[in-house]
Amino acid sequence: MDVMAEHQATVSPKVAQPYWAKHAYEVLVETAGRYNAVITDSELADEVQQRSGLHSTTQMRNWIGGLLADLAKVNHVRSEPPLTSLVVHKDDGRVGAGFDEALRLAGEQVSDDPDERENRAAAARLECYRHWGTDVPDDAVPTVHTRTRAPRERASSTRAVRPTRSPAPVERRGAVCPTCFMEMPVSGTCPNCD
Numbered sequence: 001m002d003v004m005a006e007h008q009a010t011v012s013p014k015v016a017q018p019y020w021a022k023h024a025y026e027v028l029v030e031t032a033g034r035y036n037a038v039i040t041d042s043e044l045a046d047e048v049q050q051r052s053g054l055h056s057t058t059q060m061r062n063w064i065g066g067l068l069a070d071l072a073k074v075n076h077v078r079s080e081p082p083l084t085s086l087v088v089h090k091d092d093g094r095v096g097a098g099f100d101e102a103l104r105l106a107g108e109q110v111s112d113d114p115d116e117r118e119n120r121a122a123a124a125r126l127e128c129y130r131h132w133g134t135d136v137p138d139d140a141v142p143t144v145h146t147r148t149r150a151p152r153e154r155a156s157s158t159r160a161v162r163p164t165r166s167p168a169p170v171e172r173r174g175a176v177c178p179t180c181f182m183e184m185p186v187s188g189t190c191p192n193c194d
Contacts, residue, residue, distance in 0.1 A: 008053050013063035016054040021070045023051040028071065028083035032132035036143065038125070040090040041068075041098075068098025076105040081127035095121040118144050 013020075027047050031037045039047075045060040048067070056063065068084045075082050082102030088095055099121050100110045111117050122142035129136045 008055060010055050010057060013056050013058050013066070016049075016052065016056060017063070017067060017070065019052040019054055020048040020067055021074070023048040024067055024071055025074060025083070027051070028086055028128075029132050031086050032081075032083060032125075032128040033134070035129050035133050035135050035137075035140070038086050038088050038093075041087050041096065042090050044087055065097050068096070069101045072098060072102040072105055075102065081131050082106075082124050083128060085121045085124035086128060094118060099124070 024044060024047075027039065027044060031039045041064050042060060045064055045067075049055045068087060072082055072084050074080075075084075082099065084098040084102050085095060087098055094114065095117065099117070102124070103110050103120065108120075111120070119142070122144045126136075126140060126142045129140070
């Protein structure tokens with residue numbers, strides 16, 4: 001625990017940024033250690049403030065992008081996969097500008113197509129899981145986060161049948177089958193695709 005974490009302080013994001021960056025890196029490495037895990041930008045913001053003991057009254061949306069840009073630079077300098085690919089928006093499960101910064105640093109073109117961006121983020125997440133995780137299946141393929149995939153799948157299905165309520169989101173515990181996108185048992189073999 002940080003020495004600063006023993007005392008809670010309210011500071012500006014500019015003052016806290018170096019401390020938050022250290023803790024954000026740790027949080028994202030922990031996230032990358034769990035196959036198919038992601039973290040929302042608000043969860044990350046809360047966690048870095050809690051771990052550092054440095055809090056800000058400035059709205060998170062005004063400083064989280066700068067924090068993620070700093071992390072993208074750290075990953076780039078260290079030749080690591082972009083941890084910013086693990087940070088998604090709470091409302092739609094999509095990556096944001098922090099991931100775009102990682103693409104720019106890698107010399108890649110930032111796309112205006114949100115689906116292309118999500119596919120690139122999924123590939124980057126798989127790199128993160130392989131770099132920092134231990135439970136990544138050898139045949140793992142990039143998968144778009146479930147919150148992002150659901151609206152796209154719904155949009156492509158027929159509009160004639162509309163459920164009256166959508167089911168409550170279920171927290172996924174096992175790996176996802178790359179063929180049928182169903183949760184697989186811990187054994188790693190998909191019973192639907194055998």
